[in-house]
Amino acid sequence: MGIQRHLVFTSLCLAIVSLRLSDAALSDEPTFRAGAATSNITPPIGSDQTVGASKRQATHVHDELNARCLVLDDGQSKLALVVCDLRHISAEVVAGAKQIIERSTGIPPQCVLVSATHTHTSTGAKLEDDGEQPYYDYRAFLTRRIADGVLRAVNQLQPARIGWDVAEEPTQVFNRRWFLMPSRGPIYGAHDNIEQVDTNPGYSGLLRPAGPVDPQITFLSVQSTAGKPIALLASYGLHYVGGVPANTISADYFAMFADRMGELLGADRHQDPPFVGIMANGTSGDVNNLARYSDEELEKRGPQPKKRYQPFGKAREVAYLCADKVMQVHKSLEWHDHVKLSSLQRTLTFKRRYPTKEEVEWAEAVKAKKIKPMSTSRYSTYSTVLAYNSPEMPPTIDVVVQTHRIGDLAVAAMPFEVFAEIGLELKQRSPIQPLMNISIANGSHGYLPTPEQHRLGGYETWIGVNKVQLDASVKMVDNLVEMLGELSAKGR
Ligand SMILES: [Zn+2]
Structure with missing residues (x-):
């Protein structure tokens, strides 16, 4: 629609600037x-x-x-x-x-x-x-x-x-998380608990x-x-x-x-x-x-x-x-x-992750050398569990989430x-x-x-590699959808 005319100017520094004279430009629409x-x-x-x-x-x-x-x-x-x-x-x-x-x-x-x-x-x-x-x-x-x-x-x-x-x-x-064939036997978690899925579980028995x-x-x-x-x-x-x-x-x-x-x-x-x-x-x-x-x-x-x-x-x-x-x-x-362009940002306060009673008992027993852990995980050890059980760790984590609108694309x-x-x-x-x-x-x-x-x-x-309350994803998604709704309501 409309006649497009391109006027080309050469500026002193020889950069070429192309200016489009469209209906939008004539009605003071700013340049993108x-x-x-x-x-x-x-x-x-x-x-x-x-x-x-x-x-x-x-x-x-x-x-x-x-x-x-x-x-x-x-x-x-x-x-x-x-x-x-x-x-x-x-x-x-x-x-x-x-x-x-x-x-x-x-x-x-x-x-x-x-x-x-x-x-x-x-x-x-x-x-x-x-x-x-x-x-x-x-x-x-x-x-x-x-x-x-x-x-x-x-x-x-x-x-x-x-x-x-x-x-x-x-x-x-x-997807790297798998349910295994029963022939693979039980899946042990980081704290010697039994879990239902294994991450990066090899290539057979899946x-x-x-x-x-x-x-x-x-x-x-x-x-x-x-x-x-x-x-x-x-x-x-x-x-x-x-x-x-x-x-x-x-x-x-x-x-x-x-x-x-x-x-x-x-x-x-x-x-x-x-x-x-x-x-x-x-x-x-x-x-x-x-x-x-x-x-x-x-x-x-x-x-x-x-x-x-x-x-x-x-x-x-x-x-x-x-x-x-x-x-x-x-x-x-x-x-x-x-x-x-429009943007919205919120800071969400999540409760931090706390270990379960079983995890604390397991971690204390390992620390006291009463049991030897089966697990060799370096990601969520007994000391991780005890650190997350400590009252010294802050009770909440503030996280920043954003939504951006770029025309009809959202981020x-x-x-x-x-x-x-x-x-x-x-x-x-x-x-x-x-x-x-x-x-x-x-x-x-x-x-x-x-x-x-x-x-x-x-x-x-596992606690340590996951740091926030177990339902954090639900709260985050609800917030983001609400924010996207606000951006959408603003119109283009
Ligand atoms: Zn990663």
Whole structure:
């Protein structure tokens, strides 16, 4: 509709500004702008204690870790979306970065989302717990670098158009919690209790997965008014891929997806400013990339060829598959010259997790050396149980949740490793469609199973790796749906 006229001006600095004179522009509709930047957050070699499962120091950097920042501006308000190549991100670092961002750009904290991808070959796993340890000020460095990234994205704001859609890649996500065949015998939990499901239970004797997966890749794309790609932000519910050599820092498949998207969108490596690809973690608390099938399914499939991968080969395969799926949908993307932005943030106060009477009795008996624990779990030991039983531990945990509206796309941000079924429920109940879920956002407070999954047991439900009251997911989802309702009621 309407006649589109493009007037092209060349400014003194030779930047080309394309101004669209549409009905909207004539009626004072402000210009929609977007800017993106990456900010390097790689820790120094040797100083990180938490690279990979080995918990040894990094001796090599395969690819840099970045805070990938996208800022949108509808002429009235701005929204900053930041995804960091980190395993976790602490609420304190996020709050610190937001303070600097507000000072330097005026963007208020509720309009800034900072999340971690959950790459396991990074630092950050202990940021929350090790406040006392000398961290060679990685926290301070990280805080500033995140804020710098947002400021740089603001500096690079340019007139833009935006589109969003949903692709699917169902072949790379597997629920990692399983009911086992009776032949596997009882499943022992961390405190020598018997549980109904096992996490990462090997590859045979499997009955059925304990939960679903979310195959969707929800994405938004911004390009300049001349059609040059500025950024693409996607979200997929996959823990990480791995296949990284020991003691090596890498941003995993998330960064490979980001690079590949640039290639597929035809971004020039030398374009100025550079294209920024971003892959956030969706709801992947119980989902990983290890292909597991029930015994029944294996029988049907017959013997499977065992694929061998070079280091990083698997991550690249997953990244490229996801990028291809996004690109197929991207070809017919509907572009919007202007959308409205709105954001809501709430701080939810949860009771912290308390151990059961049985767990305390078990932990005290282990401590007194009256029993020797069968379990060798290093994730929820007797000392974890006793620490959570101590009156010295604060009784509540405050967590920040956010919802953002970008035209008819909604974003929900949650500071946990959220189970897939929680994300699916949110998507189903959201009055704004589609919904992009981003977890490990604005903080990192452990796994978030549903009350039903807590009853089944398994690693993610253990005290210590789960920190909040057992029905926290119900309260969080209800709050987020209410917030999405408020954003929806505001209209476009
Ligand atoms: Zn995890």
